[in-house]
Amino acid sequence: MKTILITGGAGFIGSHLVDKLVAAGHTVRILDNLDPQVHGQAQKMPAYLNENAEFLKGDVLSKEALKKALQGVEIVYHLAAAVGVGQSMYEIYHYTRANSLGGAQLLDVIINERFPIEKIIVASSMSIYGEGKYLCQDCGVFYPRLRPLSQLEANQWEMKCPHCHHDASPLPTDEQKPLQPNSIYAITKRDHEEMFLTTGESYQIPAVAMRFFNVYGPRQALSNPYTGVCAIFASRILNNQSPVIFEDGHQTRDFIHVSDITAALITAMEKSTADYKAFNVGTGQGISIRDIALQLIERLGKGNELSPQIVGKFRAGDIRHCFADITHLKSNLGFEPATTFEAGMNDLIAWAAEQKPVDNFDEAITELKKRGLTY
Structure with missing residues (x-):
């Protein structure tokens, strides 16, 4: 059993990872700043957070918070990040500071304070590819x-x-594709990969980068208009508003359930064949954005009231198709996703139907238009 630190452990993916690690008998500590955009202005610890994990409120930019959080830790999962492709293009300093400098601060403290970390797993993103x-x-x-x-x-x-x-x-899209990030967010995720893998190799600390594709499932921040497309669409539908789709709706992405993401993260911790490598974590299947919208409308009981609003416009930096080649994940880790899209969507719907999100989509789009990022 290990003592494990999860930065961003109160968030969507982090909290599910906490649950699985606690259930397996590990000692888990969470460091999270409870960002208001994700957790609300009250910045309260979420009710779903596992009571058997230790929670520390703090920021990865704080050296003192990190020194406290790293005491006695053997494994580090670095999930803390500001998330949002569009928003990152006008909050450039905030995203670079929170993500690139936050990751740098964590590595700096580990190395210079000589914490004996056995392995570091960092969350990367499919956005670093740009187009597929x-x-x-x-x-x-x-x-x-x-x-x-x-x-x-x-x-x-x-x-x-x-x-x-x-x-x-x-x-x-396989891991050998040239990285062509086309947003500040994507650039900071490339920074994460390169900083963590390079530092790990230099100091012989096994490091692993996990390139998440489009993650969905319970606990997504439905009121955050910069989160994943499933959450944004669900928030619109639950507020009796049609999901808005750019282009023609036939662009495709790879949607993977959060339970498969957390299982892959744990496998990366347990297997030395993951060390010093980057992995796609997706399903290998592309699904159109239009199909996602139609499924959510139907499953949330709004099939007779709503339909996708396909606007025929586009946003700066949007890509057309990107879905994962997971051969590398299968061959090195013996891992492949276990949750079917139907089962995963049922899980998301059951949870979303009980929520009362605030629909902030129009506000976010207005901001993008004001800054010339939509056409």
Whole structure:
């Protein structure tokens, strides 16, 4: 049994990880600043938080908070981060400080205070890829940057081959794809990977980076308009508002249930074959944003009242397709997701139906429009 620190352990993914580790008999400590955007202005400890874990309110930017939190710890999960692609493009300093400097402060304290950490697992993100991997039937595999503005203004949504300009087909994105982050948030997640893996190799502290795809499930912050698309859509629907979809709704993402994310995180801790590597953590299947909206509307009992609002507009930095190739995860860790999309969606719906979220979507979109980030 290990003594484990989870930064951001009061959040969506962190709290589920806490539950699984406590149930397995580990001693778990949480360090979390209870960010008001996630936990509300009262910054109260969430009711779902496991009472058998030790909770410390504090920020990863605080050296003193980290020194206290790291006492006696053997394993560190670094999940603490400011989350939100769009928001990161106008709160640049905040995201860089909270994420890049927060991760740097944690590593600095571990190294310079000589804490004997056995392993560090850091949360990365599929956003570091930018666009996914594509195949042109005539020209082969390519790794594109963002679609040109002229193409999007013409409502031509699918990715085109840069050589013959024909529509290309998306392929599962593997870890060898060049990293092309196109938001401040994504850049800070790349920072996390590179800082933690490099520091780990230099000091012989096994480090692992887990590239989460689109995580969904109970405890997502439904009132946070910068969280995952499932939570944003659910919040709209529960407030009798249609989910808003950019482009044509046929863009695809890889949706993975939080229980599979936490299981992968624990496997990464337990297996030395994970050490000093980065892994995609997804399902390997792409699902369209439109299909997600339709499923949520139907399962939340609003099928006769609401339908997706497909606006045909686009946002700066949006990608078309990205879903995971999980071959590396399977071959190195012997791990693959166990939760079907249907079962996972049932779990999310059962929880969401009992919530009373505030719909802040319009406010968030107004902010993006004001700053010229929607078209």
